Amino acid sequence: xxxxxxxxxxxxxxxxxxxxxxxxxxxxxxxxxxxxxxxxxxxxxxxxxxxxxxxxxxxxxxxxxxxxxxxxxxxxxxxxxxxxxxxxxxxxxxxxxxxxxxxxxxxxxxxxxxxxxxxxxxxxxxxxxxxxxxxxxxxxxxxxxxxxxxxxxxxxxxxxxxxxxxxxxxxxxxxxxxxxxxxxxxxxxxxxxxxxxxxxxxxxxxxxxxxxxxxxxxxxxxxxxxxxxxxxxxxxxxxxxxxxxxxxxxxxxxxxxxxxxxxxxxxxxxxxxxxxxxxxx
Ligand code: SF4
Numbered sequence: 001x002x003x004x005x006x007x008x009x010x011x012x013x014x015x016x017x018x019x020x021x022x023x024x025x026x027x028x029x030x031x032x033x034x035x036x037x038x039x040x041x042x043x044x045x046x047x048x049x050x051x052x053x054x055x056x057x058x059x060x061x062x063x064x065x066x067x068x069x070x071x072x073x074x075x076x077x078x079x080x081x082x083x084x085x086x087x088x089x090x091x092x093x094x095x096x097x098x099x100x101x102x103x104x105x106x107x108x109x110x111x112x113x114x115x116x117x118x119x120x121x122x123x124x125x126x127x128x129x130x131x132x133x134x135x136x137x138x139x140x141x142x143x144x145x146x147x148x149x150x151x152x153x154x155x156x157x158x159x160x161x162x163x164x165x166x167x168x169x170x171x172x173x174x175x176x177x178x179x180x181x182x183x184x185x186x187x188x189x190x191x192x193x194x195x196x197x198x199x200x201x202x203x204x205x206x207x208x209x210x211x212x213x214x215x216x217x218x219x220x221x222x223x224x225x226x227x228x229x230x231x232x233x234x235x236x237x238x239x240x241x242x243x244x245x246x247x248x249x250x251x252x253x254x255x256x257x258x259x260x261x262x263x264x265x266x267x268x269x270x271x272x273x274x275x276x277x278x279x280x281x
Pocket of ligand 1: 015016017018027028029031032033036037038039040041042043
């Protein structure tokens with residue numbers, strides 16, 4: 001039995017011609033016919049190649065894998081003790097709902113205070129993160145939790161200013177950090193800034209710490225615990241060239257005149273890839 005659902009997914013806008021009759025190992029229709037236009041992942045990728053890897057429609061979605069894991073958290077129960085108390089005095093008048101305390105402290109000197117031990121992971125340069133930043137930042141800040149600004153925000157902002165290849169001004173980063181900081185109460189909560197290979201070359205963390213008062217950083221190599229770099233789509237030739245100039249890998253080459261001539265016709269989006277960081281241990 002396969003736990004995955006290969007070859008057809010809402011994330012890649014693909015499906016099987018015969019969804020009730022599929023080969024489990026490959027996901028292909030039991031009968032693959034000559035005149036099928038190729039509506040599954042195999043068929044579509046035969047025409048569009050690596051373009052088909054991206055969940056669609058890009059920029060307004062968050063996609064999750066539809067693998068059916070044989071074990072998940074719903075199979076576990078947390079069983080508390082019925083004898084005494086842990087974390088509070090074993091006194092029936094003290095171990096009451098109002099006295100629940102979920103505060104925690106982080107950092108070398110424990111100077112970062114959280115009301116809840118929750119960290120929201122990196123939300124980077126994608127439109128979906130930017131569109132919902134107010135809700136995320138304000139909600140996280142007033143709840144006293146941690147929120148992480150993901151990779152590539154500085155490099156992707158067309159209004160970023162650079163001097164000698166280093167960021168000196170970035171409206172998007174400033175907006176993200178300040179929105180969080182403005183709603184912080186009594187010093188609770190923390191805004192974290194990520195850095196990947198390209199961010200490091202652009203001096204994102206130096207800018208965040210020195211100019212914006214960022215207190216915590218996350219060095220990043222890989223993407224979501226996988227050995228790949230971040231990938232986004234770019235629907236403008238000018239922006240594709242700007243990102244190429246800032247050091248990103250942009251495919252196909254936006255400075256190639258043949259590519260530029262068919263942009264908007266044969267294909268509508270460039271791919272922007274970030275590099276994978278290399279560490280030894
Ligand atoms: S190309 Fe073949 S496997 Fe894919 S949807 Fe068509 S018939 Fe099914």
